[in-house]
Amino acid sequence: MGNDRRLLTLLICLLLGGGLAAAVLGASRVGGPEGAGSAAGDFVDIRKVPAVPAEPPPAGPDASTGTVAADCGRNEEGHYNEDNLVVSPGLRSGAHHTHGYVGNLTTDALSTDASLDAAATSCRGGDRSTYYWPVLRRTDRPGGDAHESSAGHGNTGEILPEAAVRVEFRGSPVSKVVPMPRFLRGMTGDAVAYTADGDADVRARWGCSGSPDRSTTRYPRCPEGERVTRTLVFPSCWNGLDTDSAGHRSHLMFPTAGGVCPQGTFPVPELRVSVAYEVPPGVPIALDAFPEQQHSPKTDHGMFVNVMTERQMRQVVDCLNEGRVCRT
Structure with missing residues (x-):
């Protein structure tokens, strides 16, 4: 007993x-103290992140050294939805989290090439392409509008409005670039990085506006008065045939560390999207994500669909190949 x-x-x-x-x-x-869905280890004081040297200059005489900045606003229209035209076309709420957009003002799950081509755009130069990413939330405040409550799947809190968005195209460090085909789909980052076997597809870099030489795959804690930034660099080596592919990666690939495109691919303009937010010091934040990804900052990702006309794309390519600094 x-x-x-x-x-x-x-x-x-x-x-x-x-x-x-x-x-x-x-x-x-x-x-925990960092807010719902975030782990203390997901955050880092940006002052503790080592500074890195500036990017090396182009490696060869044939490099395309120009830059093109597209003024597409900062999503003043409040264009948000839970769709993903690239990964789950035709499926409403197929993203299972909320995306923010600039560019094409009609993009949703039911968009077609024809509807995108006919839509209005937030880009001053008339670019109807669509550029989008998962939203960032402050988790100490409840969401009040439809897009803040409809995403579900553990994505809760007030959506932080984009304080600034920069859409930029760059050339290749080793060669001239060729035009992207119209309606090319592109994707960067790894939405399932938290449960993945490795970080091979992790591409987003987080930082602070006052420390451009420091970047991290964690949520940065920035000094007061500085903005939290996230930068998404897209692949820039096209296979010359397809505007999309199974898995959305094999038709548009990343160059090697030296800037050379893999065999059988051709260099196209490299898209970079940078988004900045006003985040008061100490405020808990979390990236929208799938439930099992635990809002890890490594899961940051982005998509685009190129809807530039052939004339608009040719202007971008010419600027890059001629080494000029341009705005559209």
Whole structure:
């Protein structure tokens, strides 16, 4: 009888201990000081991130050294939805989280090449392309509008408005670039990086506006008065045949570290999208993500569909290949 009581007591202690451990571990990500869905280890003081040298100059005489900045606003229209035209076309709420957009003002799951071509745009130069990314939220405030509550899947909190968005195209460090085909689909980053086997597809870099030489794959804590930034660099080596592919990666690939495109691909303008936010010091933030990805900042990603006319794309290519600095 005594042995039975001791065994029962031990079992109760184990169960209570396991529950307490689970609660502590859960709190470190779900209810910890960094806010719902974020783990303390997801954050870093930007001043503790090592500075990195500036990007090396182009490597060869045939480099396309120009830049083109497209003024597409900062999503003043409040264009948000839970769709993903590139990954899940035709499926409403197929993203399972909310995306923010600049460029084409009608983009949603039901968009077609024809509807995109006929739409209005936020880009002053008339570029009807669509550029989008998962929203960033402050989790200490509840969301109040439809897009802040409809995403579900653990994505809660007030959507932080984009304070600035920069859409920029760059050339190749080793060669001239050729035009992107119209309606080319592109994707960067890894939306499932938290559960992936490695970081090979992690591309987004986070930073602070006052420290352009420091970047990280974690949420940055910025000094007061500085903006939180995230930069998405897209692949720029096209296979010359397809505007999309299974998995959305094999038709448009990244160059090697030296800037050379993989065999069988051709260099096209490299798209960079940078988004900045006003985040007061200490405010908890979380990126929209799939539930199992735990709002990890490494899961940041972005998509685009090129809807430039052939004339608009030719102007971009000429500017890059001639080494000029242009705005559209």
